Amino acid sequence: MTKQSEFDRNIPWNEISLLPPAGEIESHDILKACISAMAALARANALVKTLPNETVLVHTLPLQEARRSSEIENIVTTNDELYRAMTSDRIQTSAHTKEVLRYREALWIGMDSMRARPIINTPLLEQICSRIRDIQTSVRTHEVKIQNPTTKHIVYTPPIGYENIVRLLTNLEHFINEDNGLEPLVKMAIMHYQFEAIHPFPDGNGRTGRILNILYLIHRKLLDVPILYLSRYFIQNRSDYYRCLREVTEDGNWEQWILYVLTAVEQTSRETAHTIEAINILIENVITQAENKTKAIEREGFVDLLFKWPYCKITIVERELQCSRITATKYLNEITDLGLLERQKVGREYYYINKNLIALLSSV
Numbered sequence: 568m569t570k571q572s573e574f575d576r577n578i579p580w581n582e583i584s585l586l587p588p589a590g591e592i593e594s595h596d597i598l599k600a601c602i603s604a605m606a607a608l609a610r611a612n613a614l615v616k617t618l619p620n621e622t623v624l625v626h627t628l629p630l631q632e633a634r635r636s637s638e639i640e641n642i643v644t645t646n647d648e649l650y651r652a653m654t655s656d657r658i659q660t661s662a663h664t665k666e667v668l669r670y671r672e673a674l675w676i677g678m679d680s681m682r683a684r685p686i687i688n689t690p691l692l693e694q695i696c697s698r699i700r701d702i703q704t705s706v707r708t709h710e711v712k713i714q715n716p717t718t719k720h721i722v723y724t725p726p727i728g729y730e731n732i733v734r735l736l737t738n739l740e741h742f743i744n745e746d747n748g749l750e751p752l753v754k755m756a757i758m759h760y761q762f763e764a765i766h767p768f769p770d771g772n773g774r775t776g777r778i779l780n781i782l783y784l785i786h787r788k789l790l791d792v793p794i795l796y797l798s799r800y801f802i803q804n805r806s807d808y809y810r811c812l813r814e815v816t817e818d819g820n821w822e823q824w825i826l827y828v829l830t831a832v833e834q835t836s837r838e839t840a841h842t843i844e845a846i847n848i849l850i851e852n853v854i855t856q857a858e859n860k861t862k863a864i865e866r867e868g869f870v871d872l873l874f875k876w877p878y879c880k881i882t883i884v885e886r887e888l889q890c891s892r893i894t895a896t897k898y899l900n901e902i903t904d905l906g907l908l909e910r911q912k913v914g915r916e917y918y919y920i921n922k923n924l925i926a927l928l929s930s931v
Contacts, residue, residue, distance in 0.1 A: 607836035632796030725766035756828035863898035
């Protein structure tokens with residue numbers, strides 16, 4: 568660990584070291600924590616395949632991450648409003664809800680880009696940040712300062728100078744995409760710190776950085792689909808998050824930060840595995856309780872719809888099952904009569920709400 572006594576939080580930190588970090592990074596404690604985190608992550612990833620349809624998770628969990636990640640930036644909305652907004656363009660939604668939905672859209676932009684060209688670079692990050700902010704965003708050319716949201720005291724001043732920021736981002740790109748012998752989860756922790764320290768955009772860096780984590784795990788084939796979200800852990804351990812980041816900047820102490828991220832991955836992976844198992848139980852309960860009581864349960868894809876769309880509508884069933892409106896209405900009403908959905912009118916529209924799923928997702 569190298570003491571960086573020249574650091575001054577009020578002065579642009581142009582002395583960010585290039586990656587990879589100097590010295591021995593993977594200590595015994597880090598490698599031990601890495602093994603546990605990798606095992607938990609692999610189990611969560613494997614459990615996805617136990618679901619009848621993985622789109623159940625792909626459709627809902629990213630929205631939870633979007634909500635949690637946005638909460639870190641004091642952008643707050645509710646699950647009910649999010650899922651209503653997800654299923655309808657006609658309802659009025661708050662500015663915060665729209666921001667959260669843009670986060671999820673930004674994640675899909677990243678996923679689509681990675682499928683077309685499996686590389687993480689600055690243009691991709693600019694695309695992601697642009698969608699998050701709903702405005703064309705490029706590498707900043709002016710100074711920004713990071714303040715404590717409560718006290719308004721300056722806690723960090725990122726580097727300045729367009730060419731300097733581009734130089735640091737180019738180095739980060741090489742570090743992400745090239746093999747430098749480090750364990751992938753250790754690299755992710757280092758990558759996350761470096762991106763936040765560079766703080767390349769005028770705004771939206773935190774949310775862009777958290778999407779970067781997800782894309783990297785998929786890039787390294789540690790995840791097949793985007794189901795692992797660290798934002799809840801970061802919120803619950805916010806003071807440690809900022810303390811560990813600060814120790815890297817001020818003291819060159821990488822170990823505590825890397826251990827923090829590895830713990831976040833392990834704990835979040837375990838929670839994700841629990842969520843997948845719980846969703847499987849809910850799906851089985853619906854099938855068991857509806858069996859021999861409605862033909863809806865026999866229609867291929869119908870039960871999946873109830874978990875893919877926690878707020879379902881007749882038009883969704885029509886579209887995805889390619890059935891008539893009469894059939895879609897009959898299916899939803901029969902399941903509702905069995906007490907497995909709740910029918911609710913919001914504005915002009917009727918929603919069929921999977922309350923048990925909403926309750927489960929609210930705890931994620």
